[in-house]
Amino acid sequence: MRPARLSAVAAATTVAALTAVTGCTEKGSSAGSDRVVEVTATDDKCEVSKKEFPAGHIELAVENKGSKVTEVYVLFPDDRIVTERENIGPGTKQTVTAEVKAGEYTIACKPGMKGDGIRQSVKATGGSAAKRDPRLDKAVAAYREYAQQQADETLPLAEKFAAAVKSGDVEAAKKAYAPSRLGWERTEPVAESFGDIDPKVDVREDGLEDGQDPATDWTGWHRLEKSLWKDKKIGDREKELADQLIKDLKDWQNRVGKAEITPTSMANGAKELLDEVATGKVTGEEERYSHTDLVDFKANVEGAEKAYELLKPVAQGNEPELVTELDKQFAALDGLLDKYRADKDSYEFTSYDKVGDADRKQLSDGVNALAEPLSKLAAAVVVK
Amino acid sequence: MTEPSEKTTSRRALLGWGGAGLALGAVAAGGAVAATRAGDDAAPAGADAGAAIPFHGKRQAGIATPVQDRLHFAAFDVRTEDRDAFVRMLKEWTEAARRMTAGHTVGDGAYGGLAEAPPDDTGEALGLKPSRLTLTIGFGPSFFDRFGEKFGIADARPEALTELPQFASDNLDRDRSGGDLCVQACADDPQVAVHAIRNLARIGFGKVVVRWSQLGFGKTSSTTPDAQTPRNLFGFKDGTRNIAGTETDRLDEFVWVGEKDGPDWMAGGSYLVARRIRMHIETWDRTSLQEQEDVFGRSKGEGAPVGRAKERDKPFLKAMMPDAHVRLAHPDSNGGATILRRGYSFTDGTDGLGRLDAGLFFLAYQRDPRTGFIRIQRNLAKDALNEYIQHVGSALFAVPPGVRDKDDWWGSTLFGKEA
Numbered sequence: 001m002r003p004a005r006l007s008a009v010a011a012a013t014t015v016a017a018l019t020a021v022t023g024c025t026e027k028g029s030s031a032g033s034d035r036v037v038e039v040t041a042t043d044d045k046c047e048v049s050k051k052e053f054p055a056g057h058i059e060l061a062v063e064n065k066g067s068k069v070t071e072v073y074v075l076f077p078d079d080r081i082v083t084e085r086e087n088i089g090p091g092t093k094q095t096v097t098a099e100v101k102a103g104e105y106t107i108a109c110k111p112g113m114k115g116d117g118i119r120q121s122v123k124a125t126g127g128s129a130a131k132r133d134p135r136l137d138k139a140v141a142a143y144r145e146y147a148q149q150q151a152d153e154t155l156p157l158a159e160k161f162a163a164a165v166k167s168g169d170v171e172a173a174k175k176a177y178a179p180s181r182l183g184w185e186r187t188e189p190v191a192e193s194f195g196d197i198d199p200k201v202d203v204r205e206d207g208l209e210d211g212q213d214p215a216t217d218w219t220g221w222h223r224l225e226k227s228l229w230k231d232k233k234i235g236d237r238e239k240e241l242a243d244q245l246i247k248d249l250k251d252w253q254n255r256v257g258k259a260e261i262t263p264t265s266m267a268n269g270a271k272e273l274l275d276e277v278a279t280g281k282v283t284g285e286e287e288r289y290s291h292t293d294l295v296d297f298k299a300n301v302e303g304a305e306k307a308y309e310l311l312k313p314v315a316q317g318n319e320p321e322l323v324t325e326l327d328k329q330f331a332a333l334d335g336l337l338d339k340y341r342a343d344k345d346s347y348e349f350t351s352y353d354k355v356g357d358a359d360r361k362q363l364s365d366g367v368n369a370l371a372e373p374l375s376k377l378a379a380a381v382v383v384k
Numbered sequence: 385m386t387e388p389s390e391k392t393t394s395r396r397a398l399l400g401w402g403g404a405g406l407a408l409g410a411v412a413a414g415g416a417v418a419a420t421r422a423g424d425d426a427a428p429a430g431a432d433a434g435a436a437i438p439f440h441g442k443r444q445a446g447i448a449t450p451v452q453d454r455l456h457f458a459a460f461d462v463r464t465e466d467r468d469a470f471v472r473m474l475k476e477w478t479e480a481a482r483r484m485t486a487g488h489t490v491g492d493g494a495y496g497g498l499a500e501a502p503p504d505d506t507g508e509a510l511g512l513k514p515s516r517l518t519l520t521i522g523f524g525p526s527f528f529d530r531f532g533e534k535f536g537i538a539d540a541r542p543e544a545l546t547e548l549p550q551f552a553s554d555n556l557d558r559d560r561s562g563g564d565l566c567v568q569a570c571a572d573d574p575q576v577a578v579h580a581i582r583n584l585a586r587i588g589f590g591k592v593v594v595r596w597s598q599l600g601f602g603k604t605s606s607t608t609p610d611a612q613t614p615r616n617l618f619g620f621k622d623g624t625r626n627i628a629g630t631e632t633d634r635l636d637e638f639v640w641v642g643e644k645d646g647p648d649w650m651a652g653g654s655y656l657v658a659r660r661i662r663m664h665i666e667t668w669d670r671t672s673l674q675e676q677e678d679v680f681g682r683s684k685g686e687g688a689p690v691g692r693a694k695e696r697d698k699p700f701l702k703a704m705m706p707d708a709h710v711r712l713a714h715p716d717s718n719g720g721a722t723i724l725r726r727g728y729s730f731t732d733g734t735d736g737l738g739r740l741d742a743g744l745f746f747l748a749y750q751r752d753p754r755t756g757f758i759r760i761q762r763n764l765a766k767d768a769l770n771e772y773i774q775h776v777g778s779a780l781f782a783v784p785p786g787v788r789d790k791d792d793w794w795g796s797t798l799f800g801k802e803a
Contacts, residue, residue, distance in 0.1 A: 097499075264500050329590055361593075365463060369590035379501030 035059055037122070039107060041088070042066040046109035046118035055102040055124040061095055064088045068111040074098055075106040076260075081195075086113065100124045136263045136381065139310040143266050144257060146306055147187045151253040154183030158249050162242035165224060168234045177228065178292040179347060181221060184249075185296045186303030188276065189269035190259050191252055200248045204285070219244055229289035267311055267378035270304035274371035277301065282364045284352050294340050294349035297363075301337065304374065305330050311381050319380040322373055329370040336366050385484075385509035385576075387493040434513035434572070439485040441786040442652055446518030447724065447749050448629040448639065450608045452570040455600030455728040456577040457658065457745065458585065459563025459779055460592040462527065467535045471799055473591040477521070477567075477584055478793040484576075487514030490583050506586070509579040517571040519580055521794045522656050522781025527564035540647050540798055544655055544752045545782045552765040553774065560660055560777035563595045568656070568747065570726075574601070596777070598660060600728025600745045607724065613687060613695065617663055617729050617742055618772070620680050621687035624695055625714075627724040638756070639724045639749050649797035652785030654749040657723075657757040660730075660777030663743035668772045679768040681708030707768040718763050723748040723756045743773065753780060 036059045038049035043066035064070050067090050074082040074096075082105065083098040102124050108117030161180040164172035184191060184202065192198045199207075201220040208218055219241055227238045280286040281297040308315075308326060316323045340350040355363075437445045464470055480490045491504025525547050532538035547562075567584055571577040578599070585594050604616045605623030613621040627634045636642070641650045668676070677683055681690050681704040689699035689710065704711040715722045726749065731742040750756030764770070784797055 267500075325590065365593040368593070369463065372586065372589035375502045379498045382498065382500050 036061055037107075039063070039072055039109065040065055041070045041072065041109040041111065043068055043111045044118070046072075046107065046120055048107055048120045048122060051121070052123045052125055054126055055100055057097065057099055058124070059095055059097050060085075060107070061093065062088060063093045064090055066090055066111050069113060070109055070111045071113045071117075072096060073106075073108040073110070073117065074100070075108060077104050077106070102126060133263075133314065135314050136311075139263060139266065139314070140261050142310050143307060144259070144261055146310075147190045147259065147261075148253075148257045150183035150187045150303075151249075151256045154180065155246075155249060155253055157182070158246060162246050165228075165234055165242040166239045168239075170228055170232060170234060173224070173234070174228050174290070177221070177225060177290060178287075178295040181296060182299045182347065184252075185276075185299035186273075186306070187256070188300070188303070189265075189272045190256060190261065193259055193265075194252070194255060197248060197252050197255075201245060201252070204288075220248070221245065225287065225289050263311060263314070263381045264378045266307040267374075267381055270307040270377060271371060271374045273300040273304040274367055274374055278364070278367050278371060281352075282360060282367060284360075287352065291351040291353045292349070293352040294337065294355075295347055298337055298341075298347065298349065301330075301333060301370075305334075308374070308377065311377065315377060315380040319376070322376055322380055325373045326370070326377070329366075329373060333366045333370050336363060385487055385489055385505075385512050385514075385579075387489050387496065387510065435516060436486050436514035437516050437518050439482050439519070439787060440789055440792070442788070443640065443786045444518075444520045444653070444783060445485070445786070446520035446568055446570055447654055447726070447783070448607055448627075448635055449518060450516070450629060451603045451606045451726055452516045452518070452572045452577075453601075453603055454571055454574040454577050455745065455747075456569045456574070456581045456597065457600070457747070458567050458569075458581045458597040459524070459595045459658075460565040460567070460585075460588060461595045462531060462564045462592050464591045465531070465534050467799075469591055470531075470535065471795070473588060474795045474799075475793045476587050478787060480583055480587055481519040481580070481794070482787075482790070484509075484580050484583065485514065485517045485519060487512075487517075490587075506579065506582055508582075509576050512573055512576055515571040515573040515576040517569065517576050517580060519584075520568040520570075520656075520783060522566045522568075522783040523795075523798070524563050524565065524779060524781050526562055530564065535799075537798060540649055542647050542650055542782055544754060545780065548657070548753070548758065548778055548780050551761050551775065553770055554778070555774050555776055556778050557660075557776050560596045560598075562779050563781075565592060566656070566658070566779065566781045574599070598730060598745050598777075599732075600730050602729040604727045604729055604744055605725040607726070616744055617665065617731075618668055618676070618680075619684060620676075620682060621695060622727075623725050624682075624687060625722075627722065634722070635724070638722050638751055641751055645751065649784060650782060651797075654724075654751065654783045655753045655756070656781045656783050657746070657748045657750070657753055658777070658779045658781070659746040659775050661744045661746050662741070662774045662776045664772045664774070665740045665742055671772075678705050679709060679772070681705065681710035705768065707766050709764075709767050709769040712763050712767050713760055718760050721755055721759045723750040723760065749783070 035053060035057055036049075037053060039060050039062045040047040041062060041064045060072060060074070062072050062085065069090065070088050071084060071086040072088065072094075073084045076082060082100060083096055085094050085096045088094045105122050105124060107120045107122055110117035157176070158180040161173060161176035164176050188198075188202075202222065203218065203220055204222045205214055205218060205226070208214060212218070224238060224241055224245070227234060276286075277297050277300045281293045281300065284291070284293055286296055287293045308330070312323060315326075337349075338344060340355070341348060437449055439445060462470065464473075483490055489505035489507075489510070494503045494505040494507030494510055497503055523545075525545050528538065528541040528545065532541055567581060569577040569580040571580070581597065585592075603614050605626045606614060607626065607629040609626075609628045613624050616622040627639060629635075639654050641653045641655070643651045645651070671679075673684060677690075681699070682688060682695075683690075686693075687695035688697060689704070690708070691700050691703040692698070699710060699714060701711045701714055701716060711717060725747070727744050727746040729742070730745045731740055733741055735741045748757055784795060787794060787796075
């Protein structure tokens with residue numbers, strides 16, 4: 001998991017990806033005039049040139065006529081972010097493009113880049129967003145099922161962990177900790193797309209936002225990890241947190257099936273899982289007390305590989321060389337990870353504090369070798 | 385750094401763009417290059433710090449061409465056993481190097497491509513001039529140890545390419561030493577040099593990994609004697625008698641591998657010794673001026689040899705202390721041996737004791753390290769300067785001849801044109 005201070009942006013990125021949205025601000029957009037919405041932002045107004053536009057590719061031509069730096073969001077009715085543009089300075093113009101399906105949306109300007117913003121309701125009508133490839137629809141459906149299944153399988157494991165915490169059994173809780181996280185780690189980009197669940201269940205102490213008090217506001221797995229491994233004790237607060245974790249994970253379980261998933265978001269999600277490994281697990285930051293980083297590492301790679309396997313038939317047709325390379329690098333990284341567990345069906349990995357610098361570099365090299373071609377997967381499954 | 389001048393989001397159009405982009409690039413580079421003719425035996429001018437140094441030539445640029453102000457040097461280890469994949473990467477590197485040295489972006493540029501894909505170029509050099517960027521590749525002894533047989537090039541290993549011996553008072557950090565490959569990126573703008581290494585490293589993922597890299601910020605030697613002789617971090621002029629880019633005879637005698645030296649693939653190339661030399665800055669700074677000048681054998685202000693008036697006066701070695709640095713390093717004390725120095729100062733912040741982690745990143749090119757660096761460094765065992773320095777990193781590379789034209793690539797003489 002990434003620090004929560006970044007998570008708002010991270011969630012935005014993921015959601016943007018999940019809706020096949022391009023947060024692109026480069027020139028050269030091909031949108032026709034009926035697809036251009038002029039947004040005039042001032043310090044107290046957010047005016048839009050039209051409130052209805054055809055579904056599909058849209059372009060927001062934003063001009064900041066106010067005195068404050070502003071940002072502009074396109075939001076789903078439940079406030080999930082479709083796309084956003086930050087840091088639009090006074091007197092400047094920016095273009096934001098997005099791919100939207102038919103439905104209700106909100107355009108919000110946030111002068112001073114604070115608060116809920118000044119909002120306008122808009123509507124995308126008729127049309128279809130993009131050409132559809134039935135193989136990709138199938139891949140999305142299968143991935144949605146996978147995400148749901150991972151959540152469904154996580155709950156009993158998390159309940160086992162919570163029960164051990166609540167019975168005050170430190171050793172049993174430690175044993176149940178890493179397995180309870182596997183399903184989450186495999187599908188984390190989907191969970192992160194909701195924005196609000198990840199900071200409750202998977203935040204690290206350094207990821208708390210300004211003004212959050214670690215004593216009262218820090219919840220979730222890593223808070224309990226610290227109690228179990230560092231403080232080596234379970235008190236009333238930890239027991240409460242165990243219940244809270246289950247409650248939050250049930251929320252995830254209930255919502256995960258409704259997440260916006262697209263082929264692009266699957267591919268980007270796979271890459272993001274490798275990014276999680278590169279920035280959190282390889283450094284040993286994620287599981288700094290339990291040192292179970294390699295378990296998360298494996299789960300992240302498995303989740304990425306699942307998304308890749310589902311997209312592979314399409315990628316194979318568009319970019320056969322990329323598929324060859326990805327097959328090779330997934331196999332290489334899986335092989336490398338196998339060196340850190342006794343048998344291939346076990347999820348008991350070497351404690352990461354026992355993995356030396358040279359071996360960590362080797363793991364890091366393996367992640368880079370896979371993540372670089374994986375970053376090209378999204379483009380290889382774009383419907384043309 | 386410039387982008388292709390037209391933007392399109394069509395994938396097919398983008399794929400077709402490479403050729404046109406290159407053609408434009410060639411025209412642009414031709415204009416910017418003006419008087420510089422690097423890689424040739426003729427004198428390279430290139431005084432304009434923003435200009436482009438030609439990438440193609442008989443020799444690789446970055447050796448006898450004028451020394452730029454900044455360095456990013458990277459050593460790589462090879463991680464693929466697939467010869468074809470490795471050669472393909474060398475060709476991709478060459479193409480990227482060709483574009484970057486001309487001041488262009490890598491591939492399809494830094495923006496304007498498919499929104500779903502990461503851009504080919506990382507973008508931080510957009511809007512910057514070519515900045516005399518040179519990119520110079522070399523192959524280390526470990527490359528032949530580990531891949532000589534697998535890649536079918538074991539017989540091509542030069543005799544001269546043997547790990548450097550341990551020298552007196554070496555304290556080498558393995559993690560800052562060696563490497564299967566190296567790329568030396570020199571430019572007048574540090575961002576241009578770092579951009580080049582970053583993009584090559586990115587292209588290399590899955591085939592090669594960075595083993596170590598070093599930034600350098602002030603040239604300590606020049607190959608253009610007309611210019612002011614630069615100073616090292618000890619405050620002394622360095623490289624007064626360095627081999628100049630115009631000294632064709634000395635270059636042929638001491639720097640370039642000759643046609644008959646063998647192996648054939650190295651003819652026109654050179655050998656690069658890289659040494660990370662830590663300077664004990666704080667103790668040096670509290671050393672008396674007299675001792676500082678005795679240690680070097682030159683005056684601090686003018687840089688004149690002991691007993692002489694001017695920097696370029698011929699040194700009278702016997703007037704110097706027996707262990708003076710200039711005396712021991714001088715060709716006359718080494719059977720005539722000399723090398724082309726191209727080093728940079730570095731300061732990697734401070735160490736855990738609050739001391740500057742600074743020194744000289746020594747780079748030297750020579751026809752044969754056995755009669756060049758090794759010969760001279762052995763003679764420096766008694767150097768008075770050793771009290772103030774420590775060699776902490778070391779590497780040796782065989783630097784092949786230049787990339788001749790747009791169809792040629794780095795390593796083609798080693799792997800064979802048709803590889």
